[in-house]
Amino acid sequence: MKSGFWIFLAAFISLGGSWCGFVLAPELQLGGAKQTTILNSSDVYPVGRPGEAIQGSSVYRANGCAACHTEQVRQNGMTCGVTLTDAGKNPEAVTNLISSLKLTGLTKEEADAASAKITAAGGKAEIHITATGPDIARGWGMRRSVAEDFLHDNPVQLGSLRAGPDLANAGVRADANWQLLHLYAPKSVVKGSAMPPFRYLFEVRKIEREPSPDALKLPPEFAPPVGYEVVPKPEARELVAYLSSLRATAPLYSAPISP
């Protein structure tokens, strides 16, 4: 390191290397990614979110929801099971064979072998793939999150902390009504929730003539004074539309599961 030039060169080489590796190469590999087809189906995945949900994604960003919520499900592995769909011409032999075989908790190879034996005996079998892991067991998703799930998102908000539950499949778990109640008063639907209430996404207004059909049906201790009602502002609707659009359940080649 005789002069500034050599220091510059050292820094240039190492940073340039990682730039090529983690900026250029991912862009070349994934930057032109297109929709994929769902396993055993001709449908494409992912379809874009509806317009209101795209606006909701920006409410999600503005309020920093990703500071406490992740949108990525992890998976430890997978387990296969074999189900008999047709006993064929010789049901007795197939039944005897099945009672001697292990049919759940198999690896892919074991399942293939078992399936082959059943087919050889004249029956028909189907293999079911189930993802395993704590996140799956918690019901946060059916499979791990993969790159395809985030194709249309901008910005991609994966999150890095689970102060609140994972939201990769928030749309599957809860309906829009529950989401609105939860946003206005988290404790009204989740006892002891640590989520701050987002009351500023709602309007508390005097009931004119007759109550609005959109007004929240809150439990008494969270309800506004008599003669008033709580109505979601557009931001709240958009945010809920976004949350409802979070569904990463399609079986994909990169994350196979049986629907």
Place this chain on the structure above:
Amino acid sequence: MTVNEKSNINLGGARLLTSRLAGTLAPPVDASLRVPLLALFGGAAFWLVVSSVLAMIASIKFHAPDFLANCPWLTYGRVQPAADDALLYGFCIPAGLGVVLWLFAHLGQAPLRGTIVPAVATKLWHLGVFIGLAAILLGDSTGFAWLEFPRASSVILFFAYLLLALWAMMNFAARHERAPYPSHWFLVAALFWFPWIYSTANLFLVAWPVRGVVQAIISWWFAGNLLFVWLALVGIGTAFYFLPKFSRRPLQSYYLALFAFWTLILFGTWCGIPPGAPVPAWMPVLSSFAAVLTVVPVLAIGVIAWQTVYSSTNCEPKGGPFCFIRFGLSSFLLSSLMSIAMACPRISGVTEFTWFGPAQTQLQLYGFFAMMMFGAIYHLLPRAVGFELPFPKLARLHFWLSMSGVLLFIVPLAIGGVVQGMKLNNPNIAFMDATRATLFYFRFSTVGLLFILFGNSLFALNIFAMTFVWEKSLVRKALSVVTAPLEKSPASASLPSSPGFDVTGRRDKEVQA
């Protein structure tokens, strides 16, 4: 041949340093730095306090979710990133740049020329931070961690940094001691590092966003390079100047430092992609591999520091700045080991998505970098301004508050993170129970944050008082020029009597407007 002899014989920069340390510094060097340093550190101190107030608000929300809940711009998801960015962009980077300017001028024995430009660039930088923080609180964040500032603010920050780095490099080019000292490698590399990663991240994430998870990958790459590599380069570069200075012996040794530098930039720059990320598998694997290899530079830095400070017959160095730097280095070793652990898939399976990650980041940002900067600033600012610290006892108190604050804040948070992770990994334990388990640890962390807030306020108090005394002396000097014919000896009679003793033994003759 001992390491010491070898490093002296082989020369390198190490022997040069002894002459640089022993020699008295040319007054113009310090005088030239006064205006930009006061501007950089003054603003940094302000944002530091802002950051701890915001962090405190965010932390209280975990104990009382209803706290300030009706105020959109103080919701947790806005306050927390604002607190983080105020610490990183508001304090760490300008403080680091100020220390770089001072170190370059001193190591090269060359006064800073055209100080108006870095002074203006500093004001621009702080303006950029203000716009960025206001935008986050108003809901205009970009949504990328550590890159929340919107476009307008990023452009200002980028050009302000370029100007400051350019002036530092011009000063480096004008150095009188031609052979670069080890600190030079780290600091020159850091000056170059930031514009590259910051422009890449802003162009590909904010200006022309790439598609899908490539966004997440670039964002991780940026955060890793900023939080691990940039902070380490500046912090360790600073330590390699101050450790030999305080222990009065050369750095042990030149070649080990060269090795640490090369391995740090070579491996460190690939870190940051978490093992469980939903991206093609080669990326997290490569990143984890590099992260595990960073144990090499981290240990090398530990060995260098230990041998420089402790393997000497001299008594151990003492003093406030040394305490800060020693604590900062220990935090660096610990936070690096924590981040290496998080790169291992086994451990990451437990710690990912828990409070362990934020604990590591805060240890890196505050426990390591900010503490290092406090030590450096307490040492260099009195020399640059020409006054002793106005409240030296408060600086001591600051050390104790910050140190206990960091321990109270980080240790329970990291333990809480592991507990949370183990509970989250057991699907039979309800999610709420896992969250509730962390609340116990969070109470300690909030108290720790309170300590840190007090410590930071004391730091700001010293810096502001120093700026005030200096500005007062400027006014007096101006007055003395105006009233000169009326007094007998205006030059000496109207000079300020600074509180405490004058470090450099000089009066304030070379104060420049």
